[in-house]
């Protein structure tokens with residue numbers, strides 16, 4: 001495994017993080033079963049034994065079951081805690097929370113942030129989080145109020161560092177006006193297929209339509225020492241699994257990944273992740289498979305170094321034409 005030193009912190013994180021979203025298996029209010037906890041231990045320990053020391057959670061993942069399952073592991077093996085960097089997120093509230101009829105929404109109120117962290121700490125069986133992220137931008141957020149919540153959590157020793165997820169450059173600027181702590185991460189969807197953060201920079205001022213503008217967020221993060229974490233870095237297996245319905249371009253890209261994997265004695269998953277790792281921003285892909293075999297296939301990415309030519313070959317192929 002390779003590691004990044006996260007700027008402005010004492011954190012040394014594995015270049016691949018492990019996403020714990022699906023550890024709890026079912027997105028409903030059902031309770032955890034013993035077999036879910038056993039599977040969690042296998043997935044997490046496989047990642048850990050590959051050198052992954054960074055684990056990404058959110059309060060809502062499988063309605064809290066993913067944090068509970070992870071917490072069971074920490075409860076059984078307390079010595080793991082010091083060797084792991086644990087991040088969770090808050091701010092999304094499901095429909096019917098806290099009472100029937102409450103709408104699905106975002107909530108960056110101080111009261112919700114503090115309560116959410118306290119509940120995550122209980123579920124994870126730990127007394128501190130290394131990192132807390134705001135999950136999705138809340139249009140009703142009051143940065144001054146978030147600042148109060150962060151100060152309370154930090155001074156109580158409950159959260160060491162703060163970051164955001166799915167935020168634009170300007171939204172981060174707005175938060176920074178009031179928050180006294182550095183924003184160290186921005187976790188965003190980013191992979192070879194969902195490549196807007198990179199693609200928009202290339203297509204600036206061209207006569208093409210870009211489905212979603214990120215307003216220079218990748219460059220902004222580089223300029224401001226904010227490490228970009230890539231969620232769904234394997235596009236949920238779209239290019240690397242059989243049985244997924246694919247467009248012509250996706251089939252071609254998938255075949256290119258396969259060919260590169262053969263020539264580099266690696267795996268298509270590793271090639272796809274190495275496309276992110278090759279970017280000089282120092283992107284941290286957060287892989288989410290629960291299968292041990294797939295975790296091992298993904299971790300081979302740290303042994304792959306794509307050339308400039310290979311990186312652009314993949315980009316041209318997934319876009320379906322040569323760059324301008």
Ligand SMILES: NC(=O)c1ccc[n+]([C@@H]2O[C@H](COP(=O)([O-])OP(=O)(O)OC[C@H]3O[C@@H](n4cnc5c(N)ncnc54)[C@H](OP(=O)(O)O)[C@@H]3O)[C@@H](O)[C@H]2O)c1
Nearest residue numbers: 019020021165231232233234235236237241287288289290
């Ligand atoms: N901040 C946000 O808004 C946000 C949103 C979504 C996710 N996340 C974070 O990002 C992490 C990763 O997201 P993700 O799970 O979508 O990432 P991913 O690594 O792109 O995809 C993993 C998912 O794809 C499936 N899959 C199918 N074929 C696969 C293959 N060949 N290799 C690997 N996986 C394959 C996996 O199922 P199996 O388990 O059966 O292998 C799993 O459900 C999450 O765990 C979470 O921590 C954050």
